[in-house]
Amino acid sequence: MQMKTKRGWRRGLSLIETIAAIILIMFAVAVFGATFPTAANAVAKNRNRDTAANACNAELDAWRREGYDKISSTTLKSGSTLLRTASPSSLLGNPASLPAGTVAVTISRLNDTYAVPATAVDTGRVQVTVTATWKGVGADKGSWTLTTIIRQAE
Amino acid sequence: MTTEANRKHGGRRGVALLNTMILVLVLATLGSAVINVALASARLSGRRAYALQALNLAMAGAEEAVGSFQDDRNYMTAAGLPGPTRTYTLAGAAGGTITLTLVMTTVTVNGQPKQVRQVTSQATVTSPFGPISRVVRVNVGNAGSIPLFSYTLAARNMLNFNGNISVKNSDNSPSGANVHANGIITKEGASGLIQGNATAVNGIDSNIYGIVAAATPPNIVNPNANEVVFPDVDPQWQADAAAVANTGIAGSSTTFSGGGPLPTMRGRYNGNVVINTMTGNAPAAQINGGIVWIKGDLQMNGVIKGSGTIVVEGRITTPTGGNAVVGADPTGLDNILFISTFAGSDAMNIRLSGTQDFRGRFYAPNGDINLNSQGTPKLYGSVTSRNINIGGTPDIINDKRNNQGGFTQPGFLESKGWEEGPF
Numbered sequence: 001m002q003m004k005t006k007r008g009w010r011r012g013l014s015l016i017e018t019i020a021a022i023i024l025i026m027f028a029v030a031v032f033g034a035t036f037p038t039a040a041n042a043v044a045k046n047r048n049r050d051t052a053a054n055a056c057n058a059e060l061d062a063w064r065r066e067g068y069d070k071i072s073s074t075t076l077k078s079g080s081t082l083l084r085t086a087s088p089s090s091l092l093g094n095p096a097s098l099p100a101g102t103v104a105v106t107i108s109r110l111n112d113t114y115a116v117p118a119t120a121v122d123t124g125r126v127q128v129t130v131t132a133t134w135k136g137v138g139a140d141k142g143s144w145t146l147t148t149i150i151r152q153a154e
Numbered sequence: 155m156t157t158e159a160n161r162k163h164g165g166r167r168g169v170a171l172l173n174t175m176i177l178v179l180v181l182a183t184l185g186s187a188v189i190n191v192a193l194a195s196a197r198l199s200g201r202r203a204y205a206l207q208a209l210n211l212a213m214a215g216a217e218e219a220v221g222s223f224q225d226d227r228n229y230m231t232a233a234g235l236p237g238p239t240r241t242y243t244l245a246g247a248a249g250g251t252i253t254l255t256l257v258m259t260t261v262t263v264n265g266q267p268k269q270v271r272q273v274t275s276q277a278t279v280t281s282p283f284g285p286i287s288r289v290v291r292v293n294v295g296n297a298g299s300i301p302l303f304s305y306t307l308a309a310r311n312m313l314n315f316n317g318n319i320s321v322k323n324s325d326n327s328p329s330g331a332n333v334h335a336n337g338i339i340t341k342e343g344a345s346g347l348i349q350g351n352a353t354a355v356n357g358i359d360s361n362i363y364g365i366v367a368a369a370t371p372p373n374i375v376n377p378n379a380n381e382v383v384f385p386d387v388d389p390q391w392q393a394d395a396a397a398v399a400n401t402g403i404a405g406s407s408t409t410f411s412g413g414g415p416l417p418t419m420r421g422r423y424n425g426n427v428v429i430n431t432m433t434g435n436a437p438a439a440q441i442n443g444g445i446v447w448i449k450g451d452l453q454m455n456g457v458i459k460g461s462g463t464i465v466v467e468g469r470i471t472t473p474t475g476g477n478a479v480v481g482a483d484p485t486g487l488d489n490i491l492f493i494s495t496f497a498g499s500d501a502m503n504i505r506l507s508g509t510q511d512f513r514g515r516f517y518a519p520n521g522d523i524n525l526n527s528q529g530t531p532k533l534y535g536s537v538t539s540r541n542i543n544i545g546g547t548p549d550i551i552n553d554k555r556n557n558q559g560g561f562t563q564p565g566f567l568e569s570k571g572w573e574e575g576p577f
Contacts, residue, residue, distance in 0.1 A: 014170075021174035028178040032185045039192035046192075046199035053203040060210055064217075069397065114244055122404070124221065124421060129246060146207055147248040149214035151221030 052132035056146040068152040099136040124152035204281040208288035215252040215275030216292040223567040227443025250279035270295040289575030297568040311337035320347040328369035331552035353379035399447035410439035426450035461489040472505040490514035506531035
């Protein structure tokens with residue numbers, strides 16, 4: 001009799017084990033299911049930030065190659081700050097590797113205290129700022145900005 | 155049998171949980187790996203992106219250094235700056251702090267040792283991972299300069315002495331202060347001295363013979379000398395210099411009137427430039443080793459202090475009366491090359507006055523230089539032009555002073571290349 005009771009208790013334990021196992025699995029799947037897309041999203045976002053930063057850097061390199069004289073004589077004719085619509089690196093518009101990506105360039109004259117002067121005088125120094133923006137799936141969106149100074153020099 | 159079966163069943167109990175726990179462990183490991191990858195990716199990508207911000211700022215610092223040295227050879231070493239380092243901030247979303255550090259050092263270029271100004275530009279940006287820095291180093295050295303004659307006076311056509319002019323050496327030695335004309339040399343003054351050779355292609359006024367000082371070996375007086383190649387301004391040098399001085403200052407006229415700090419001439423002036431007379435012949439402007447480009451005329455009523463090159467597309471004049479002076483630091487350290495590209499008989503009308511010393515050169519390859527004096531001023535340097543007319547009683551001196559290191563040809567600085575750190 002005592003033996004029978006013990007067996008019944010053991011049988012009940014299997015059910016509890018199974019329920020616990022199911023709960024554990026559900027919990028694990030829920031946590032994993034929540035983590036995986038978030039992590040995948042984060043990885044995609046990081047990759048896109050990399051791409052954006054590289055695009056900005058390539059754009060700045062192209063402007064540096066363009067040189068101060070060309071920037072100053074053609075781009076800044078009518079003001080101290082202009083948004084350029086053509087790019088020496090052809091990156092503006094929609095860079096293929098960035099989802100819904102755009103690259104925008106702002107060029108400002110700088111005076112010798114590194115501030116934008118009130119008038120459009122030729123100061124021999126421009127600040128070029130490039131911002132790449134993208135919008136992927138879900139939270140995968142953002143922008144990255146790089147800036148540099150291009151100085152009049154031979 | 156039953157006992158055996160029960161034993162077997164009892165042995166399977168707990169297997170489901172165990173398997174589940176193993177599966178959960180696997181899932182946890184996978185999840186943890188995914189999270190780790192995401193975090194590492196964020197860290198790496200973030201650091202890379204911020205590092206690119208810092209790198210572009212460091213390159214901005216290098217650009218600033220090269221450009222500033224072309225404006226001013228004494229950049230970062232001049233009074234008023236905090237010694238050989240300079241820190242400034244560039245505002246904006248991707249801005250940061252840039253620190254420039256200057257050292258003078260020697261590098262080997264094509265097997266030759268060259269002294270350069272070496273600027274290290276370190277930029278730091280703030281990031282969620284802490285400050286991120288990048289370093290760029292740029293070497294700035296002398297670019298080429300125009301080839302001037304070794305003659306103290308040299309004319310493409312005619313050299314005319316009309317006064318009591320002495321062409322001397324700074325150490326008063328009898329040789330070295332040579333004069334030459336590809337045309338003729340004439341003299342109308344009462345007395346004078348040339349401590350060197352006098353040579354011309356188409357003749358020398360007989361009066362000139364009497365003023366050539368004796369020397370061993372004897373100075374040459376040759377009225378039938380061979381023509382020498384006249385040093386035109388190298389077009390490439392002119393283009394480079396114009397590019398260096400491309401920082402334009404608009405306006406039809408710019409006037410310098412001294413003050414504290416003394417205003418510095420730099421870049422390009424699109425109109426005329428006037429240097430005003432100051433009390434006690436104090437300087438009204440200074441030049442700090444760069445190239446200054448003037449599209450109009452340069453009128454010098456007062457003193458320009460410093461060393462550098464002033465290129466004038468128009469005329470260089472000083473008033474015909476008064477006490478206008480050109481130059482000059484009494485210590486004789488000033489060293490200015492005046493170039494007029496103007497083609498005409500009045501490219502430079504220069505009056506030296508008083509007992510002031512001027513150290514530098516006047517150069518008008520396409521025009522004439524008319525040099526007059528009031529008093530007995532000394533010009534340490536040279537005059538080179540199409541025609542030269544010298545009047546009054548100036549001393550034109552071939553500078554051999556050891557303590558001044560002789561005449562240093564003004565040039566300008568350019569980047570000799572840059573590299574990314576760490577160093």
